[in-house]
Amino acid sequence: MDVQEVLKYIDELIMAKTGKQLDTLQLALLKGVLNGQKYKDIAEEYNCTPGHAKDEAYELWRILSKTLGEDVNRANVRAIIERIVIKNSQNLQFPNSFNINFCSNSTPISKTxxxxxxxxxxxxxxxxxxxxxxxxxxxxxxxxxxxxxxxxxxxxxxxxxxxxxxxxxxxxxxxxxxx
Incomplete structure (x- = not known):
């Protein structure tokens, strides 16, 4: 599962729980944090101030915490998402192997x-x-x-x-x- 699939999965979970979807900046923040980017760099890519990016990130962590039932923040979001995605995907059919690839430009460990x-x-x-x-x-x-x-x-x-x-x-x- 690559980062785009993870983002889609999380966005669908949020939609099911809240009736709202993440906006473009929130998706960019989540993707950026999962890929190790700093708020400042994400803000530059999306033409907003680092302060605005931090405010949006705070709102994102609040939404994720409410949706996932855990205290989510920048430091633990990756581990929580990995655990939630794997736990909730046990009923899904995946080809021969399953891995979450947060680095979209890198080659997955095993090609499937x-x-x-x-x-x-x-x-x-x-x-x-x-x-x-x-x-x-x-x-x-x-x-x-x-x-x-x-x-x-x-x-x-x-x-x-x-x-x-x-x-x-x-x-x-x-x-x-x-x-």
Whole structure:
């Protein structure tokens, strides 16, 4: 599970509990903290003051504490989320392995593919180990899906920078698609 999936999962939990979703800055703060960023750096990326980012973070920790039933803060948010996600996902079906990858630009320890992806490329569902060519097809399919998502996110009002960060795509490529 990568950081985007974790953010979506947490946002859905909050929506179910409060009827509200996290705003863009709150999602950025959560992602940034999970990736080890400082409030100051997150504030710069989202064109707000560090003080405003800290205020929003305080509100985020309050919302998470209420939703998760634990005292959540910057220091313990990662451990709590890991525990909650793993605990609540025991009823879900995951391909062969499960790991939370908070570093979206790094390669996961073990590559796993969904049975649907393996079926798409004619891979063996039982081994979850496609050939290099099949792996390339899966990567290209995932990339194509991301690129097709860009216009939809732009219509929702996200900036090129936010879209690039959310989809883990180069900013220049997103800007080109939006022009």
């Amino acid at each position: 593919y969904t049975p649907e992806e393996l079926e798409l490329v004619g891979g063996d569902n039982t081994k979850n180990s496609p050939t290099k060519n099949q792996e390339d097809i899966i990567k290209n399919t995932r990339r194509k899906a991301k690129l097709e998502t860009v216009p939809h996110l732009a219509q929702m009002g996200l900036t090129a920078s936010q879209i690039a960060q959310a989809l883990d795509l180069p900013l220049a490529e997103v800007q080109e698609l939006m022009s």
